[in-house]
Amino acid sequence: MGYKSFDSYANEYDSWFIKNNNVLESEVKLVASCLKDSGEVLSIGCGSGLFEKILADKYGIFVNKGIEPSISMAEIARKRGIDVIIATGEEADYGIENYDTILFNGCPCYMQNLGVALSKAYTALRHGGKVVVIDVPKESAYGLIYNLALSLGTWDHPLLEGCTPLMPYPIELVKQANWRTTAEKIELIKQAGFNNLSFAQTLIASPCYSHEKAEEPCKGFDKGSYVAITAYK
Numbered sequence: 001m002g003y004k005s006f007d008s009y010a011n012e013y014d015s016w017f018i019k020n021n022n023v024l025e026s027e028v029k030l031v032a033s034c035l036k037d038s039g040e041v042l043s044i045g046c047g048s049g050l051f052e053k054i055l056a057d058k059y060g061i062f063v064n065k066g067i068e069p070s071i072s073m074a075e076i077a078r079k080r081g082i083d084v085i086i087a088t089g090e091e092a093d094y095g096i097e098n099y100d101t102i103l104f105n106g107c108p109c110y111m112q113n114l115g116v117a118l119s120k121a122y123t124a125l126r127h128g129g130k131v132v133v134i135d136v137p138k139e140s141a142y143g144l145i146y147n148l149a150l151s152l153g154t155w156d157h158p159l160l161e162g163c164t165p166l167m168p169y170p171i172e173l174v175k176q177a178n179w180r181t182t183a184e185k186i187e188l189i190k191q192a193g194f195n196n197l198s199f200a201q202t203l204i205a206s207p208c209y210s211h212e213k214a215e216e217p218c219k220g221f222d223k224g225s226y227v228a229i230t231a232y233k
Helices: 003-008 010-019 021-034 050-059 071-079 114-124 141-152 182-191
Strands: 041-044 065-067 083-085 099-105 125-135 195-202 226-232
Touching (some): 021 050, 021 125, 021 195, 041 114, 114 125
Parallel strands (some): 041 099, 099 125
Antiparallel strands (some): 125 226, 195 226
16 A cells, blocks of 8 residues: 555644644544443554554543554654554564454555455454454445545536535555445445444534535444444454
């Protein structure tokens, strides 16, 4: 995958989220709702550690260990107090029964082999531990509009006029992604050995309106453009 794009866009990545504050808050609320009583957490694809920093400051949820392939992103995360291993989620060594929770937040779409990473997560979790997989579903409103922008190669096109997010995700990062359907992710999670799946979602509003207010997460996966799947070992 094009991890060097994230090296080039590390600062822009944070800037985009901060400018889209209500979208960021909606997503953080969803993550926080899945990490209650989560014990020791490993964050796969932790990026710049922006989410982890907000989780600690606002919710008292501490995620101090992460895996991230982008050197520039990892450097920022380390400054935010996260112990980061620079590696892809597929290649990294998670260890054996080291964690209570393993978080995949927003990174599955940038992973070529999510199944390998989930199998490693299963091995690295203690008995009764959980995996939390959060991403934009391919079938959601955001997933569909991202794929349309991807096929057009730009956000500046008549087919997208009037229906894009207020400040669209940088097109260079859209080009690196491969969104999966919720059904595809469910199947991979089950194949890795996890069971007792539950679902939560946010960004229910259409992409062109989701910046207007922060949303509270709700159960299910059939409406939101950011969906969390929690499953247990």
